[in-house]
Amino acid sequence: MKTIFHVDMDAFFVSVERLFDPSLIGKPVVVGGQPNERGVVSAASYEARKYGVHSAMPLRTAYKLCPQATFVNGRPERYRDCSKDVFRVLGRFSPRVEMASIDEAYLEMTGTQRLHGRPLAAAHALHEAVRRETRLNCSIGIAASRLVAKVSSDQAKPNGILLVLPGQEAAFLGPLDVRRIPGVGKVTEKNLHALGIRKVGDLARLDEDFLEEKFGKWGLALAGKSRGLDAGGWYDAEIGEAEDPKSISHEHTFGEDTADVEALEPLLARLTEMVARRLREHGLFARTVQLKLRYSDFSTYTRAHTLDHATQVDTELLAEVRSLFHRNWTGRPVRLLGVHAGALEHSEGQMSLLEQDKSDRWRKALTAIDRLRDKYGESSVSLAAGMKGRFRERTHENPAGLPGKGPKPDQEL
């Protein structure tokens, strides 16, 4: 019988912010941005949740519900650093740790009894080690499947530990709302309610054929989940087997919608450069490029193109992105632009010797540029011709968008 831990950090972003600013402790805190900004809540403290604030809620709504809350901009680097600290602690409890997101992890604890004791004892030791070494609280769910471990950590919140004994899965899940099952969101919940299915137990009692008829493949998975099974896909994978990403994307919502090409083009270039850079970091090449356009009325369009060879070169990707943009943009004001790379491969695929040589030289040049950007900031080198002299992107390192130390801004290759 397997023993799996699901470790979930409590109000992670809020807790990290409180490490840096203890005056936030005990107060309603909203992480995600300022109340007058476009954006949504990334995390809310328990004090703010009392007023109905929750993650994914528009910031403006959160402000109406809880104007006395302190609104904090998210600082992803901080969260990544803290996440790594947590990961290091977890690594001492099992060689098989998988960060499922920035604030949650699965641990394969099967066969660790001799080293760490029985599951509950190990969980208490882990909880204490995390608290002591990161000053952050977490909740831990223990079960024989990923699914039940995850649901039980959720039930254990905040700051708790919950073990579901093998054989007790159905009894544990039965009384819970269907919404507690990972993968059941607003839409599926509504569809299930329409059929009179409200509790996981209702789901478990149903015939698999009925669920398959109503929901297709998803219905079968649902039947398994209602019984606590890790049926299908990622759930069945071994814990801690790192896989390559399947896609890499960046998108940005403008503070105000714009139809100004002098704003749209440079953003496309910057998003593409960020995507290309991450492709190189992973050693991956993209065969499909996708543009995302969102207009003022929130209508959203994606347009993709598959290349004849995979690439990680900024200019090749940008040429495609720009072409997609100009073929599809209606000229109306744009709310959001996004660049997405998919069909990722480990090499460019078949190429002539000449092309290969060109590609190698590109890779070397771009990798050198990546190092420059590490040193001097994202804005120090740009391939975006559209940016020349007209547009200075503001960056973290260079908040005023001014030319700084190091190489001249907007240097072209």
Added chain:
DNA sequence: TCTGGGGTCCTAGGACCC
């Protein structure tokens, strides 16, 4: 309510091939 940004997985239709 006036709706971010990074992902994953699934569906469905059409093109194309055998």
Added chain:
DNA sequence: TCTGGGGTCCTAGGACCC
């Protein structure tokens, strides 16, 4: 040309997660 059927690739969109 009135026309089958399966497999695979490509594209667009949507549900869902944190």
